[in-house]
Amino acid sequence: MEAAIVFYGLSFFMTVLSLGVLFNPNPIMSALYLVLTMIGVSLVFFMLDAGFLAGVQLIVYAGAVLVLFVMVIMLFDLKREVYTFSRGFFTRLLKVFTGVVFLIILVKSFFLVPETKELLNSSTQMTTKNLAGLLFTEYIFVFELLGLLLLAVAIGAVALSRIKGGTHAE
Amino acid sequence: MLSSELLHIGLNHYLGLSAVIFVIGMLTVLLRRNLIVMLMGVELMLNAVNITFVAFSSFNQNMNGQVMVFFVMAIAAAEAAVGLALAVTIFKHYKEIDISAFEQLKS
Amino acid sequence: MNDSFLFAVLLLAPIFGFLFNGLRFKNKNYKLAGAVASVAIGVSFICSVVLVIKLVAMPEASRAIHVHFYNWIEVAGFNANAAFVVDQISAIMILVITGVGLLIHIFSIGYMSHDDRPSKYFAYLNLFIFNMLLLVLGDNLLIMFVGWEGVGLCSYLLIGFWFTDQEKAAAGMKAFIVNRIGDAGFLLGIFFLYVQFSTIEFSSLNTLATDLAASGPLGWSHPLVLACICLFVGACGKSAQIPLYVWLPDAMAGPTPVSALIHAATMVTAGVYMIVRLSFVYMAAPQVMTIIAVVGGLTAFFAATIGMTQWDIKKILAYSTVSQLGYMFLGVGVGAFMPAMFHLMTHAFFKALMFLGSGSVIHAMGEEQDIRKMGALKKAMPITSATFTLGWLAIIGVPGFSGFFSKDEILWFTYASTQGSKWLWVVGVLGAGMTAFYMTRLMCLVFWGKSRVPEGTHPHESPASMTFPLIVLGVLSVVGGWIGIPHVISAILPGHPPNILGHWLEPALATANLITTSAVVEWSLMGISVSVVAISGYFAYTAYIVKTDIPEKCVKAFPRLHGLVLNKYLIDELYFGRIINPLIDISKGLWVYVDVNFVDKLTYIASDFVKSIGRLFGSLQNGNLQQYAMYIAIGVVVMLSFILMG
Numbered sequence: 067m068e069a070a071i072v073f074y075g076l077s078f079f080m081t082v083l084s085l086g087v088l089f090n091p092n093p094i095m096s097a098l099y100l101v102l103t104m105i106g107v108s109l110v111f112f113m114l115d116a117g118f119l120a121g122v123q124l125i126v127y128a129g130a131v132l133v134l135f136v137m138v139i140m141l142f143d144l145k146r147e148v149y150t151f152s153r154g155f156f157t158r159l160l161k162v163f164t165g166v167v168f169l170i171i172l173v174k175s176f177f178l179v180p181e182t183k184e185l186l187n188s189s190t191q192m193t194t195k196n197l198a199g200l201l202f203t204e205y206i207f208v209f210e211l212l213g214l215l216l217l218a219v220a221i222g223a224v225a226l227s228r229i230k231g232g233t234h235a236e
Numbered sequence: 237m238l239s240s241e242l243l244h245i246g247l248n249h250y251l252g253l254s255a256v257i258f259v260i261g262m263l264t265v266l267l268r269r270n271l272i273v274m275l276m277g278v279e280l281m282l283n284a285v286n287i288t289f290v291a292f293s294s295f296n297q298n299m300n301g302q303v304m305v306f307f308v309m310a311i312a313a314a315e316a317a318v319g320l321a322l323a324v325t326i327f328k329h330y331k332e333i334d335i336s337a338f339e340q341l342k343s
Numbered sequence: 344m345n346d347s348f349l350f351a352v353l354l355l356a357p358i359f360g361f362l363f364n365g366l367r368f369k370n371k372n373y374k375l376a377g378a379v380a381s382v383a384i385g386v387s388f389i390c391s392v393v394l395v396i397k398l399v400a401m402p403e404a405s406r407a408i409h410v411h412f413y414n415w416i417e418v419a420g421f422n423a424n425a426a427f428v429v430d431q432i433s434a435i436m437i438l439v440i441t442g443v444g445l446l447i448h449i450f451s452i453g454y455m456s457h458d459d460r461p462s463k464y465f466a467y468l469n470l471f472i473f474n475m476l477l478l479v480l481g482d483n484l485l486i487m488f489v490g491w492e493g494v495g496l497c498s499y500l501l502i503g504f505w506f507t508d509q510e511k512a513a514a515g516m517k518a519f520i521v522n523r524i525g526d527a528g529f530l531l532g533i534f535f536l537y538v539q540f541s542t543i544e545f546s547s548l549n550t551l552a553t554d555l556a557a558s559g560p561l562g563w564s565h566p567l568v569l570a571c572i573c574l575f576v577g578a579c580g581k582s583a584q585i586p587l588y589v590w591l592p593d594a595m596a597g598p599t600p601v602s603a604l605i606h607a608a609t610m611v612t613a614g615v616y617m618i619v620r621l622s623f624v625y626m627a628a629p630q631v632m633t634i635i636a637v638v639g640g641l642t643a644f645f646a647a648t649i650g651m652t653q654w655d656i657k658k659i660l661a662y663s664t665v666s667q668l669g670y671m672f673l674g675v676g677v678g679a680f681m682p683a684m685f686h687l688m689t690h691a692f693f694k695a696l697m698f699l700g701s702g703s704v705i706h707a708m709g710e711e712q713d714i715r716k717m718g719a720l721k722k723a724m725p726i727t728s729a730t731f732t733l734g735w736l737a738i739i740g741v742p743g744f745s746g747f748f749s750k751d752e753i754l755w756f757t758y759a760s761t762q763g764s765k766w767l768w769v770v771g772v773l774g775a776g777m778t779a780f781y782m783t784r785l786m787c788l789v790f791w792g793k794s795r796v797p798e799g800t801h802p803h804e805s806p807a808s809m810t811f812p813l814i815v816l817g818v819l820s821v822v823g824g825w826i827g828i829p830h831v832i833s834a835i836l837p838g839h840p841p842n843i844l845g846h847w848l849e850p851a852l853a854t855a856n857l858i859t860t861s862a863v864v865e866w867s868l869m870g871i872s873v874s875v876v877a878i879s880g881y882f883a884y885t886a887y888i889v890k891t892d893i894p895e896k897c898v899k900a901f902p903r904l905h906g907l908v909l910n911k912y913l914i915d916e917l918y919f920g921r922i923i924n925p926l927i928d929i930s931k932g933l934w935v936y937v938d939v940n941f942v943d944k945l946t947y948i949a950s951d952f953v954k955s956i957g958r959l960f961g962s963l964q965n966g967n968l969q970q971y972a973m974y975i976a977i978g979v980v981v982m983l984s985f986i987l988m989g
């Protein structure tokens with residue numbers, strides 16, 4: 067019962083917050099709503115008994131990625147936008163319609179999923195240790211590859227920003 | 237009957253939440269003009285997917301899903317970094333961050 | 344040497360010359376260009392001679408060398424081979440083409456020495472020889488047609504050789520377009536023959552046509568008769584007969600050696616050659632032969648009348664050529680195929696001679712062609728004058744010279760053949776008289792009498808490269824006729840020289856039935872024509888040397904008739920007024936009213952439809968990234984719907 071209340075409350079807030087990302091004309095406010103949504107996601111992870119991921123979610127998204135967003139927004143000195151949404155009434159309508167249809171299809175498709183087992187709290191298998199074990203044995207190659215990717219991204223981002231003499235060049 | 241199904245939080249609830257967030261993220265990408273906000277939409281979509289991963293993982297007692305989430309996060313961070321770097325470049329070139337500046341890409 | 348090798352060399356030597364000169368067409372070394380071109384034709388000439396010697400060595404009944412190179416076209420029953428044949432008829436033609444061609448090439452070296460595009464000129468000339476050889480050697484009508492078109496092309500290129508002059512370029516186009524009308528007829532004729540006989544090979548055509556004719560007379564709508572008419576239209580175009588003769592006088596815009604080679608000696612006789620080749624086919628359609636005879640006779644007569652009034656030396660020779668070609672058609676029309684070939688050969692000699700002589704005169708006079716500004720050139724140009732005199736004697740038909748034998752033979756057949764008639768004979772004799780008149784007039788005004796050469800022009804004898812061909816052709820103009828001396832004359836000559844040519848051609852040609860008459864009739868007809876020639880020649884001499892006021896009096900006596908003839912019976916004007924201009928008007932009307940208002944509108948509607956659809960879908964690709972993303976989303980939605988619902 068409590069779990070249901072927490073879930074619905076959390077779901078409601080996350081939906082509202084993500085709608086805020088969608089509708090708020092001010093980018094910095096969008097970023098703020100996004101941070102709050104991310105925190106909501108990490109709470110959902112907690113509820114799903116994935117504590118490590120919830121922590122990582124907080125650190126990576128709320129801590130790192132969103133800071134990046136906010137920094138860029140401040141760098142550009144973005145204000146409240148005059149034209150928030152893309153042009154064309156018909157196109158907008160079509161986009162929204164597509165989204166709604168997509169949602170309906172997704173929700174309908176969930177009922178194709180076979181009967182699920184009960185969520186077992188504090189299961190012995192679902193520990194962070196197991197996660198680490200998997201990550202550093204079975205998935206070690208992908209993990210290393212990911213490290214390479216991040217290195218490439220770091221170099222690439224720096225290179226991109228330095229085009230034509232860097233951020234502050236004329 | 238109905239209320240018990242509603243009150244008993246199962247896999248479908250989480251999937252429904254993730255679907256809602258995913259569609260909102262998708263609409264953000266489709267509707268907003270600001271490139272940075274569009275990237276935020278992408279992050280929303282990725283997080284929605286993460287929710288499904290974790291939900292399936294927990295309900296199926298399978299750790300592999302969480303490993304995937306781990307990877308998705310890393311990729312999302314990388315994508316955000318590159319996307320923002322691109323945004324910076326575009327802003328330097330056009331002095332604005334409106335996606336319509338990209339319309340020059342057509343033929 | 345084997346036959347295919349000889350044929351290959353014979354045909355490819357001119358092509359080699361063409362490529363050699365054509366690929367270095369900007370080169371101005373006229374001596375090298377001329378030498379290569381002449382050597383190429385010389386090689387061809389040697390091959391021709393070797394082939395003819397081989398032919399002579401063969402038994403009389405089967406004198407023909409067939410060579411089959413490869414299957415050219417092979418489509419569902421239709422068969423055209425790249426096959427060639429030398430028989431009695433084409434043997435004469437290749438000797439004339441390469442022999443006279445060689446002389447004219449040599450002449451051209453001197454004539455074109457001042458031109459700035461000699462390589463191009465010789466390349467065209469060699470290409471012409473190649474195509475002409477294709478035309479006469481082809482074993483089927485299609486090969487002949489290729490050559491036929493090829494010589495037309497070369498004729499066009501060479502008439503318009505000095506294309507910077509608008510008039511000369513127009514003359515080239517006129518020749519090409521008029522020839523095109525004839526070529527269309529030729530092609531239709533080939534179709535008709537194929538429809539009737541399912542073959543286009545000459546030998547089988549001739550046999551089949553003879554068989555067909557044996558089964559009874561053919562009606563006008565029979566494919567064979569239609570084919571004969573269409574082929575004759577083609578011959579009319581190429582050989583400048585009424586009504587398609589108008590291009591030949593204008594064709595004199597080209598260099599004079601070209602006029603000699605193409606528009607006198609070889610190409611224009613292609614029509615005669617073609618009819619002679621298909622003599623058996625034509626014998627199966629006597630009504631068409633009557634048409635040919637009448638057209639030929641009328642052409643001979645009217646072209647001669649025009650020739651009497653012209654002042655341009657080349658125009659006179661051009662009308663003379665038209666007139667002589669008329670005689671050849673008169674000949675084939677009455678079934679005198681052998682005399683027609685004979686006249687073709689002798690005409691090639693003396694007309695090439697006269698054209699080259701006129702070229703020599705024009706060269707000496709500094710491109711002056713008006714005979715009123717010449718006169719007394721006999722002293723300045725002795726060799727040209729002497730050889731021209733030989734040509735003159737030959738063309739007017741002085742007994743003993745080549746033209747006499749051949750022309751008289753045609754006139755005799757016209758009178759005596761069952762196909763001919765006495766009226767055509769009268770027309771022919773009158774034409775011969777007029778020929779004597781205008782040629783004597785030409786001689787008087789150019790070489791004899793008083794000099795009217797304008798101050799500052801110093802006529803001089805041409806170089807040896809130009810006089811040598813003249814001398815050779817002069818000799819041929821005299822002796823060329825001796826190989827075809829008719830029976831009645833040889834009967835009184837010592838040693839009774841045989842009719843070599845007649846004997847030679849006999850197995851290859853159809854022969855007309857002659858009305859049996861006594862030798863007295865033949866002698867008297869000969870006497871009449873010779874005396875008509877003599878009287879008219881003497882009259883011309885009197886009128887232009889002794890009493891020079893006679894021509895003017897005649898003009899004053901018949902001013903309208905003279906004006907009409909001087910303006911060539913206003914045929915060009917008639918064509919323009921009745922055919923060309925109405926055609927242009929109709930075309931313009933069709934363009935403005937039908938094309939613009941109807942056809943164009945229709946296509947615009949179609950194109951607008953396509954355009955608007957294109958614009959509709961083009962708007963999908965507008966560069967807007969978000970719309971692209973929407974397409975992806977829609978695509979995903981559609982796919983998922985299919986997966987989940989299907």
